[in-house]
């Protein structure tokens with residue numbers, strides 16, 4: 335059973351899918367114009383039509399398959415989706431006098447879709463077309479100050495259109511509207527983490543049978559959760575390989591080993607390849623070169639391990655690919671559209687594994703929920719993103735053992751204090767960057783040359799854009815004092831106050 339979300343190119347389509355799952359109903363995104371047969375394969379209980387950039391009166395605008403309207407299933411049309419519904423049922427849509435964009439206030443609203451809500455409602459709008467004439471028998475159920483038709487309902491009370499975006503955070507009560515729709519549509523609410531876990535375990539067992547599975551773990555939340563999940567599903571038929579490239583943070587390897595202990599030491603293979611990585615990086619300052627070298631070395635080491643192990647007949651290679659990487663969105667290219675940097679995606683074809691990707695249908699938050707059920711320790715579950723090339727791209731210039739050691743100690747002070755001050759979970763990512771600059775300082779009566787260390791902490795939703803985190807001055811003060819006291823090689827600490835864009839989150 336599912337809620338099928340037909341994507342007409344809105345930037346918020348994924349957000350709708352996540353919200354529906356947060357409301358414990360399973361949701362799937364399909365391109366807006368897929369066939370009715372394809373939609374039926376998902377066993378839909380309800381359908382949501384997303385927004386999108388097109389205008390319904392453009393003859394080439396994308397339209398859902400006719401079964402969507404004819405099937406009698408409950409439908410919620412959002413923005414473009416609402417305009418389509420109005421037009422398809424015989425109403426009229428016209429270009430609005432002015433574009434309504436941003437926060438709008440619903441002054442009047444009524445009916446089941448707004449059950450439980452009262453007072454003025456703030457909702458996010460972004461549209462240039464408007465419904466000017468309703469289909470026969472339909473009712474207006476909400477109006478904003480600028481738009482007399484902000485939401486509509488069909489005569490049978492099963493199909494709705496909303497001109498606003500209930501899925502975005504700028505619509506603070508939007509979740510209640512979505513919740514009401516799911517109630518009215520009598521959608522099953524069994525998408526709980528426990529249920530997901532049971533389903534995944536059963537699926538993995540059926541798929542894998544008695545075969546062996548190889549997994550590369552990086553220490554991030556996805557691959558660590560996958561290790562625990564697979565180990566629960568297939569026990570010692572799983573071998574996880576953790577390549578320590580020597581570019582990890584302080585104590586990171588030990589933390590990962592301890593987090594994965596429940597899967598059994600004999601099923602976790604830790605490969606210390608730090609020397610190989612460091613010698614390959616020797617003399618290299620260019621960031622893109624560093625990335626290429628780390629990627630290449632990783633594949634080399636993993637391939638070597640896999641060959642050693644393949645004598646034991648590994649059929650499957652497991653990867654922590656997530657739903658956003660595979661969504662068949664209107665704008666994307668479907669399942670083939672997997673990020674090229676995705677962990678071991680670059681492995682040579684002659685290794686001939688079959689891919690096992692149990693998280694293909696999950697969002698990151700759902701993986702975190704599974705991680706909780708599987709007992710993954712909080713320090714890994716809630717960990718900030720960490721780039722594949724590790725600290726090599728946080729040391730500007732050449733990567734040496736000495737510089738790694740300096741950065742590790744400073745980074746650890748920054749991270750530990752963020753946790754002590756309860757700030758760690760409030761920022762999306764925090765990092766320390768060791769610059770090659772040496773600046774003058776004074777210690778006692780002596781002049782002292784020390785490295786300039788940059789701290790960066792950002793707030794973000796997905797890392798695509800970011801703002802610098804407004805960390806308290808007293809906190810930054812304590813970090814700077816502690817770092818310069820305990821890491822004497824560092825003479826100066828600066829805080830990066832650039833947003834992305836124009837800067838990126840990492841310095842390299």
Ligand code: XMP
Pocket residue numbers: 625675719720721722723763797798834837838839840841842
């Ligand atoms: P930027 O610096 O591009 O970073 O704003 C956005 C997010 O991506 C991470 N990042 C990487 N992750 N390999 C990765 O696996 C890389 O080469 C890489 N470069 C940046 C970065 O840490 C941030 O979370």
